[in-house]
Amino acid sequence: MTRTNITIGLFGFGVVGQGLHAVLERTPGLRARIGRIAVKDRNKARTLPTELFTFDKQDLLDDPDLDVIVELIDNADEAYVIVKQALLNGKAVVTANKKMLAEHLPELIELQKNTGVPLLYEAAACASIPVIRNLxxxxxxxxxxxxxxxxxxxxxxxxxxxxxxxxxxxxxxxxxxxxxxxxxxxxxxxxxxxxxxxxxxxxxxxxxxxxxxxxxxxxxxxxxxxxxxxxxxxxxxxxxxxxxxxxxxxxxxxxxxxxxxxxxxxxxxxxxxxxxxxxxxxxxxxxxxxxxxGAGAFPTASAVLSDLSALTYGYRYEYKKIQQNAHLNLxxxxxxxxxxxxxxxxxxxxxxxxxxxxxxxxxxxxxxxxxxxxxxxxxxxxxxxxxxxxxxxxxxxxxxxxxxxxxxxxxxxx
Missing domain, CATH: 3.30.360.10 (Dihydrodipicolinate Reductase; domain 2)
Structure with a gap:
């Protein structure tokens, strides 16, 4: 994926999701916008226009106009379903869900390999610290x-x-x-x-x-x-x-x-x-x-923003060390x-x-x-x-x- 403009399908509009929206508004150079937001609570007051929101995850996963899925929910099991289907549908994914990643990492690495679609998760390690990409x-x-x-x-x-x-x-x-x-x-x-x-x-x-x-x-x-x-x-x-x-x-x-x-x-x-x-x-x-x-709306959102920026120039994890160090064990x-x-x-x-x-x-x-x-x-x-x-x-x-x-x-x- 190499694009100068990206449209985001966002899952979750809690503290980090709202932080991401605020950060995107203040980062016009990225040319990224939120196209649709999936949430669960039908009764919660929203700060954005109601037409942006949906309660059906398929509205995002099946939308051809959305380039990237950003997953920021707190349920690891639901996050896994969303991330897996997004990759299978050919959509790049950015997530901050470390529990979901840790429990399904081998499968998610294999999915990236088979689909050729990137999954980035800088925000899942140490929030604002650029740890994963440096390592x-x-x-x-x-x-x-x-x-x-x-x-x-x-x-x-x-x-x-x-x-x-x-x-x-x-x-x-x-x-x-x-x-x-x-x-x-x-x-x-x-x-x-x-x-x-x-x-x-x-x-x-x-x-x-x-x-x-x-x-x-x-x-x-x-x-x-x-x-x-x-x-x-x-x-x-x-x-x-x-x-x-x-x-x-x-x-x-x-x-x-x-x-x-x-x-x-x-x-x-x-x-x-x-x-x-x-x-x-x-x-x-x-x-x-x-x-x-290591916590807070803007620090975590900044890491998500960094991943979105990386996607615009086709970045993905290559996992070369996994191939080089297959002999390593705990x-x-x-x-x-x-x-x-x-x-x-x-x-x-x-x-x-x-x-x-x-x-x-x-x-x-x-x-x-x-x-x-x-x-x-x-x-x-x-x-x-x-x-x-x-x-x-x-x-x-x-x-x-x-x-x-x-x-x-x-x-x-x-």
């Missing part, structure tokens, strides 16, 4: 070693309120909901599932590894304990929800979403409120840092991580046999108990105690790394 194009021939970042603005807002302002988790969540940064049902964000969906996209464009969300360990911030918060403060560290993917020396990839203690010297320590931040480490370009707003059992585990009940205490090394232990009936230790990433994901009531797991200030065998460890300690 896809700038680092095309560079050997990327790792990518790590704060990719969920809602949880970062909550953690900022806890770390910087001393609020409790409950108070910080309530404030985030009041300001519109968190949903009334915030589980997708606070349980780390949204960050996990975005990590699926980052894996595909960083390493060419296509994984499912269920393949990745995700621990959210909903279980962060007062003891973990106090431990971080005493160490002069901040807790951030970090998604990380790292190439291991033997060739596998370690990837997970974990609350993480971040040192003041780390780039992510200064990513506050609803902002996102991403750090890439590569063989030739070394270390680079991206910072930008290797959680070849990786290990240092963690702080706090618990309130001895019955739910972590099994020390799961750890390669236990470094420190503390027991207190009043404050709660904790241990620190090194554990295999795969073992942590399988641990029965991980999801028990009163258990909080926070990664210590060290990256995911290749596991050290017991003989090697003993030799190192000797």
């Amino acid at each position: 896809e194009e700038y680092y095309d021939t560079d050997l990327l070693d790792s990518v790590e970042g704060i990719v969920n603005g809602s949880t970062n807002y909550i953690l900022t309120a806890m770390n910087r302002d001393g609020q409790t988790y409950g108070d910080a969540l309530a404030k985030a909901q009041k300001l519109g940064f968190a949903e009334s049902n915030p589980a997708l964000d606070v349980e780390g599932l949204d960050a996990r969906n975005k990590l699926v996209l980052l894996l595909a464009h960083t390493f060419g590894l296509v994984a499912g969300p269920e393949d990745l360990l995700a621990v959210g911030i909903d279980r962060i304990s007062p003891l973990a918060t106090a431990y971080a403060r005493e160490q002069g560290l901040a807790i951030k929800l970090v998604a990380e993917a790292r190439r291991l020396p033997e060739g596998g990839i370690a990837a997970a979403v974990l609350p993480t203690l971040v040192a003041p010297s780390h780039e992510l320590s200064n990513v506050h409120d609803e902002f996102n931040g991403l750090v890439t480490q590569s063989g030739f370009a070394d270390r680079q840092f991206f910072l930008g707003r 290797a959680p059992d070849a990786a290990e991580v240092d963690v702080l585990v706090t618990f309130t009940d001895e019955a739910n205490a972590p099994d020390e046999a799961d750890f390669t090394v236990v470094h420190e232990q503390f027991r207190s009936a009043q404050r709660g108990s904790y241990l620190t230790g090194t554990i295999g990433l795969g073992q942590l994901a399988r641990a029965a105690w991980l999801r028990q009531a009163g258990v909080c797991v926070v990664r210590l200030a060290a990256p995911l790394r290749a596991a050290v065998s017991v003989p090697e460890l003993a030799e190192a300690e000797a």
Whole structure:
């Protein structure tokens, strides 16, 4: 698709949809306009002429005058149906639905290949930060070693309120909901599932590894304990929800979403409120840092606008890394991580046999108990105690790394 003028079929006219309309009105150079909008709520007052709106998705999907489908609804299942049919109908698609993409990425990549129709989704990763296209194009021939970042603005807002302002988790969540940064049902964000969906996209464009969300360990911030918060403060560290993917020396990839203690010297320590931040480490370009707003109408709409602009000159993802790195696999059992585990009940205490090394232990009936230790990433994901009531797991200030065998460890300690 190469056009100087494009007509958009827009699904959804909520916060981001209205933001896109406003941005298009202020960007006449793009020569893009919204031709029709599909919505669900028949009773909601609209700010645009009623003839622009329809309640039938086929009015957009079957309209030959619409060049691009922009999908901005919050229902992943419905979004999948819309995006799939649009591609099959030969219409280019721009979407911000990271859950839908993560759950159907292999099929959607194959659909693009078979139909020759592009699907772009810059807004699905880190809103205003141009992450996907940079990973896809700038680092095309560079050997990327790792990518790590704060990719969920809602949880970062909550953690900022806890770390910087001393609020409790409950108070910080309530404030985030009041300001519109968190949903009334915030589980997708606070349980780390949204960050996990975005990590699926980052894996595909960083390493060419296509994984499912269920393949990745995700621990959210909903279980962060007062003891973990106090431990971080005493160490002069901040807790951030970090998604990380790292190439291991033997060739596998370690990837997970974990609350993480971040040192003041780390780039992510200064990513506050609803902002996102991403750090890439590569063989030739070394270390680079991206910072930008990770939530809100205009930041997300700006990424959609960028994708629309890219479509006018025929851009599409080539997924060359997937072809080049077909041998790559997730290797959680070849990786290990240092963690702080706090618990309130001895019955739910972590099994020390799961750890390669236990470094420190503390027991207190009043404050709660904790241990620190090194554990295999795969073992942590399988641990029965991980999801028990009163258990909080926070990664210590060290990256995911290749596991050290017991003989090697003993030799190192000797």
